[in-house]
Amino acid sequence: MERPVALVCSGDPPEGNAEVLHLARALRSVGRPAVIWVADDRPSRVIRSLDGLVLRHLPAPLPGRSMTSRLVHAGSRASATQAWKHAFEQDHPGVIDVHGFGPAGVQALSLARRTGTPLVISSRGETLAQGARSISRHPGLAKAYAEALRRASCVVATDSEVAADLRSRFGATVEVIPDGIDPVATSFDWSDIPWQIDGRPVVFACGEIDEMSGFDLLVEASARLSAGHQLVIGGQGHGLEGLKRWARSRGGTGSVSFPGRLSASQKAAGLDHADVVVLPGRVSTSRAEIVDAWRSGTPLVATATRTAAATVHHGMDALLVPPGESAPLAECVGRLLIDQRLSADLAAEGRRRVDEFSWETAARRYGEVLDRSAAAS
Numbered sequence: 001m002e003r004p005v006a007l008v009c010s011g012d013p014p015e016g017n018a019e020v021l022h023l024a025r026a027l028r029s030v031g032r033p034a035v036i037w038v039a040d041d042r043p044s045r046v047i048r049s050l051d052g053l054v055l056r057h058l059p060a061p062l063p064g065r066s067m068t069s070r071l072v073h074a075g076s077r078a079s080a081t082q083a084w085k086h087a088f089e090q091d092h093p094g095v096i097d098v099h100g101f102g103p104a105g106v107q108a109l110s111l112a113r114r115t116g117t118p119l120v121i122s123s124r125g126e127t128l129a130q131g132a133r134s135i136s137r138h139p140g141l142a143k144a145y146a147e148a149l150r151r152a153s154c155v156v157a158t159d160s161e162v163a164a165d166l167r168s169r170f171g172a173t174v175e176v177i178p179d180g181i182d183p184v185a186t187s188f189d190w191s192d193i194p195w196q197i198d199g200r201p202v203v204f205a206c207g208e209i210d211e212m213s214g215f216d217l218l219v220e221a222s223a224r225l226s227a228g229h230q231l232v233i234g235g236q237g238h239g240l241e242g243l244k245r246w247a248r249s250r251g252g253t254g255s256v257s258f259p260g261r262l263s264a265s266q267k268a269a270g271l272d273h274a275d276v277v278v279l280p281g282r283v284s285t286s287r288a289e290i291v292d293a294w295r296s297g298t299p300l301v302a303t304a305t306r307t308a309a310a311t312v313h314h315g316m317d318a319l320l321v322p323p324g325e326s327a328p329l330a331e332c333v334g335r336l337l338i339d340q341r342l343s344a345d346l347a348a349e350g351r352r353r354v355d356e357f358s359w360e361t362a363a364r365r366y367g368e369v370l371d372r373s374a375a376a377s
Contacts, residue, residue: 002032002033002094003033003092003093003094003095004032004033004034004035004091004092004093004094005027005032005033005034005035005093005094005095005096005097005120005370006034006035006036006037006087006088006091006093006095006096006097006108007020007023007024007034007035007036007037007097007099008036008037008039008096008097008098008099008104008105008108009036009037009038009039009098009099009100009104010038010039010040010100010102010104011038011039011040011057017099017100017124019099019124019179020036020099021036021053022179022180022182022359023099023179023180023359023362023363023366024036024053025051025053025359026180026359026360026362026363027363027366027367028053029360029363030360030363030364030367032363032366032367032370034053035053035054035055035056035091035093036053036054036055036056037056037058037084037087037104037108038055038056038057038058039057039058039059039060039102039103039104039107040057040058040059040060054091056087056090056091058080058083058084058087058104058107059079059080059083060080060102060103060104060106060107061077061080061103062103062138062140062141080107081107081110084107084108084110084111085111085114088111088115088117093117094117094118094370094374095117095118095119095120095370095373095374096108096111096112096117096118096119096120097119097120097121097122097366097370098119098120098121098122098148099122099124100122100123100124100126101121101123101126101135101141101144101145101148102126102135102141103141105121105141105144105145105148106140106141106144108148109144109147109148109151112151113151118153118373118374118376119148119151119152119153119373120152120153120154120155120156120369120370120373121148121149121152121154121155121156122155122156122157122158122177123155123156123157123158123162123163123166123174124158124162125158125159125162126145127145127162127165127166127169128161128162128165146170149166149170149172152172153372153373153376154175154369154372154373155172155173155174155175156174156175156176156177156366156369157174157175157176157177158176158177158178158179159176159178159306159307159310159311160176160310161306161309161310162174163175163176175365175369177362177365177366177369178287178311178356178357178362179287179357179362180357180358180359180360180361180362180363181287181288181291181357181358181359182359183295183358184264184268184292184295186264186265186267186268187265187268188265188266188268188269188272189269190269192263192265192266192268192269193266193269193270193273194232194234194259194262194266194269194270195230195232195257195259195270198230200228200229200230200254201227201229201230201275201276201337202229202230202231202232202273202274202275202276203218203222203229203230203231203232203254203274203275203276203278203333203337204232204234204270204271204274204276204277204278204298205218205231205232205233205234205277205278205279205280206233206234206235206262206267206270207234207235207281207289208235208236208237209233209235209236209237209238209239209240209243210237210238210239211239211282212281212282212283212284213235213237213239213280213281213282214280214281214282214303214323214324215233215239215243215280216239216243216246217280217282217324217325217326217329218231218233218278218280218326218329219231219233219243219246219247219250219256220250220326220329220330221280221326221327221329221330221333222250222254222256222330222333223250223251223254224326224327224330224334225254225330225333225334225337226334227334227337227338228254229254229275229337230254230255230256230257231254231255231256231257232256232257232258232259232270232274233256233257233258234258234259234260234261234262234266234267234270235260235261235262236260236261240258243258244258268296271292271293271295271296271298272296272297272298274298275298275299275336275337275343276298276299276300276301276333276336276337276343277293277296277298277299277300277301278300278301278302278329278333279293279300279301279302279303279308280302280303280329281302281303281305281323282303282323282324283305283323284305284306284307285302285303285305285307285308286307287307287311287357290302290307290308290311290312290318291354291357293318293350294317294318294347294350294351294353294354295351295354297347297348297350297351298347299318299319299336299342299343299344299346299347299350300312300317300318300319300346300350301318301319301320301321301329301332301333301336302318302319302320302321303320303321303322303323303324303329304320304321304322304323305323308320313349316346316349317346317349317350317352317353318346318350319332319335319336319346
């Protein structure tokens with residue numbers, strides 16, 4: 001019987017990292033057994049999800065910063081060591097895969113050393129984190145992380161920016177495997193389209209309306225366009241009334257409408273029937289929103305936030321513009337409204353790439369990593 005992979009993650013929420021839970025289920029669906037070791041301060045115990053997946057809660061105290069703290073907490077570290085040893089004896093994993101290095105990573109590294117088990121480090125951006133989540137703020141974690149990267153048979157990153165950081169700072173050889181995205185199969189009909197159809201092309205965006213949404217830049221971009229169009233911005237938020245006032249002050253050749261909070265079917269209809277979809281966020285972009293736009297078959301313009309830049313192939317499956325600037329946004333949206341060939345090419349390539357971001361694809365690629373790790377041991 002094939003030995004499972006132990007997926008190690010932090011324990012907030014209690015069932016651990018949601019992406020790790022998805023990955024474990026996807027691995028099992030492609031014939032790869034997996035268990036989840038959730039590191040937290042809850043009592044050591046085993047729970048099972050509704051579909052029978054094993055989740056094991058394990059203690060993972062932070063490494064001491066000083067000799068005094070290490071002496072004071074020696075008992076808790078010894079107890080944690082025994083709990084991890086017991087988990088290994090019960091589950092007998094063939095590979096230990098750490099998702100998001102923290103105190104759990106220190107325990108996993110120690111266990112891999114003692115047992116000779118292959119170690120995989122799956123970085124979720126912890127080297128790029130700021131504030132309390134930054135590894136560099138804790139010398140014990142930083143030292144263990146560097147050792148884990150050296151020892152690991154494979155290193156995985158969820159996007160190209162994380163991979164580039166690991167390569168430049170640690171000289172690691174890194175494979176990029178994005179997290180999967182659950183498909184959203186939402187049915188809709190003509191009545192769900194969140195605007196009045198009048199023959200003009202439609203530029204569509206939706207989301208929480210606040211200072212970071214970038215919708216003010218989209219309104220400004222709309223006012224710069226020479227071609228007649230409708231701009232439709234769905235969603236609610238504390239910035240909605242201010243955005244409406246801004247839209248009234250800008251004028252332009254297009255009309256701007258705000259249909260409010262959209263249901264899932266209205267959002268799906270909007271994505272499907274729009275001529276251009278825009279993700280204008282100033283700081284962040286959801287990969288799921290990018291994939292939703294691709295799945296709809298509508299050409300996409302997005303600001304080049306970290307996630308978007310790591311996901312989109314500019315000029316091939318979408319157009320990227322600098323965050324915080326309305327003129328380039330207007331140029332790209334206007335170009336897609338008049339260049340039907342480019343719009344069709346971007347939409348077709350985006351739709352083709354959707355399968356790259358399924359959990360099944362992620363699981364199969366992780367399976368290849370696990371095979372290489374086992375073979376290298």
